Amino acid sequence: MSTFFDIVSAVLILTGAVVAFIAAIGVVRLRDARSAMHAASKPASLGVLLCGAGAVLQLDNVSSVSKLIVVVIIQLVTAPVGAHMLSHGVSSDVDSSDDTYN
Amino acid sequence: MNVALTIALIIVLLSGAVVSSRAIRRGTIGDRAVAMDALTAFITCGLLIASAITGDSAFLDIALVLGLLAFLTSVAVARFIERRGL
Numbered sequence: 001m002s003t004f005f006d007i008v009s010a011v012l013i014l015t016g017a018v019v020a021f022i023a024a025i026g027v028v029r030l031r032d033a034r035s036a037m038h039a040a041s042k043p044a045s046l047g048v049l050l051c052g053a054g055a056v057l058q059l060d061n062v063s064s065v066s067k068l069i070v071v072v073i074i075q076l077v078t079a080p081v082g083a084h085m086l087s088h089g090v091s092s093d094v095d096s097s098d099d100t101y102n
Numbered sequence: 103m104n105v106a107l108t109i110a111l112i113i114v115l116l117s118g119a120v121v122s123s124r125a126i127r128r129g130t131i132g133d134r135a136v137a138m139d140a141l142t143a144f145i146t147c148g149l150l151i152a153s154a155i156t157g158d159s160a161f162l163d164i165a166l167v168l169g170l171l172a173f174l175t176s177v178a179v180a181r182f183i184e185r186r187g188l
Contacts, residue, residue, distance in 0.1 A: 010106040013151055017110035017117075020144050024117030027140050028124050033132040036124075040136055044143035051110075051147045055154035064159040068150070071165045075146060078173035082139060082180075089180035090132035 009057035016050030019043045033090045041083035048075045104155060111151045118144040135179045142172035 019042075026039025052072040059065050118141055125137035146165050153161035 009154065010110075013107055013110045013154060014113075016147060017113040017151070020147050021113050021117040021120075023140060024120040024144070027121050027137055033130065033136050036133065037136045040121075040140035040143075043147075044140065047147050048143060048150065051150040051154075055150045058154040059157065059159075061159075064153070064157075064162060067159060067162040067166065068153070071146070071150070071162055071169060074166065074169045074173075075143070078169060079143065082173050082176035085177050085180035086132070086135055086139060089183035090136070 005057045009054040012050050012054030012057075016043075016047045016054065019050065020047040023047070034087060037083060037087055037090070041079060044079040044083070045076055048072060048079075107151055107155045111148060111155070114144055114148045114151060118148070131179075131183060135176065135183070139172065139176050142168060142175075146172075 023039050023043035027036045030036045030039055049072060052068055056065055056068050059068065121137050121140050121144060125134045125141065146168055149161045149165040149168070153159065153165075
């Protein structure tokens with residue numbers, strides 16, 4: 001049973017790492033700041049969620065597991081809000097006559 | 103088992119290096135802010151993987167504080183860009 005948890009945890013953590021790497025390639029390759037944000041703000045939620053789900057299978061005491069759950073919940077709440085604020089700030093000066101981004 | 107987690111940690115560190123190359127090299131302040139936001143997410147991923155490898159819960163404290171500080175930083179930079187019109 002422990003071996004099963006080890007394999008599931010390794011698969012989850014490797015998937016999270018690959019998601020993070022694809023996002024890094026997207027941030028470097030895409031030209032605009034908003035296009036880069038399209039690539040960057042998804043692994044901020046998904047990669048941390050996958051890595052946390054893999055790491056929670058490796059930890060064994062209650063305090064570590066509860067701390068990790070708090071970390072993942074805070075990341076899931078604050079990452080979209082921060083990306084929204086950044087996109088609002090970045091695109092407010094692009095075309096001030098167009099109210100699509102305001 | 104440990105080999106797979108170490109490979110995942112190396113991949114995350116490599117992607118952090120790639121993202122910080124964009125933050126150093128090019129662009130407006132918005133580009134750099136986006137790259138630094140992604141970099142903090144990758145550092146949080148790496149800290150979670152490190153706590154899975156070592157079983158040490160001190161990495162989770164660092165990840166908690168880093169998540170809160172990253173949110174505060176990106177909101178502050180966004181307000182700065184918006185107010186100054188950069």
